[in-house]
Amino acid sequence: MKLLILDRDGVINHDSDAYIKSLEEWIPLPGAIAAIARLSRAGWTVAVATNQSGLARGYYDLATLEAMHARLRQLVAEQGGELGLIVHCPHGPDDGCACRKPRPGMLQAIAEHYAVPLTGVWFVGDSSGDLDAARAVDCRPVLVKTGKGERTLAKALPEGTLVFEDLAAVADHLLS
């Protein structure tokens, strides 16, 4: 099974230090929807693992988050693709959950859902927590320069991290 796991904010859609708090604020990055659709049409299963501490912080509710994800699925479907499982961590930094990145709980949940091993599966993110979560379960850490990627690139990267301009470039590589 060709499985690719994506972070959401800063990889699929624009991110903001003020959080993405509404459907109107959820704006796909250039080429991101097409990248997911291209991969899906080529037989890849594309899943998402996203921290959403804004829920715990009360910035938005679950219905709003689900509206964003319904819009994401709709946009991918309009380009002939299908988005796989979306897993989110609703907790805050002090909740001590197992799912908030850099903990790998969401990656493990995705692997269990599809009954596949995580070793070598690419996890594409824009933050250090994404890369560390990948390393924790032997996924391949992949950094994109969108979202917080340039800030992340300015720091030391986990061994083996691959770097791409954006999600479109990741798709181009995987489909080449």
Ligand SMILES: O=P(O)(O)OC[C@@H](O)[C@H]1O[C@@H](OP(=O)(O)O)[C@@H](O)[C@@H](O)[C@@H]1O
């Ligand atoms: O990149 P993913 O995992 O899809 O989602 C990140 C968001 O949940 C938010 O995560 C927050 O971090 P804290 O949760 O406050 O540490 C901040 O970085 C926000 O700018 C960002 O929008």
Ligand SMILES: [Mg+2]
């Ligand atoms: Mg992100």
Ligand SMILES: [Zn+2]
């Ligand atoms: Zn959590």
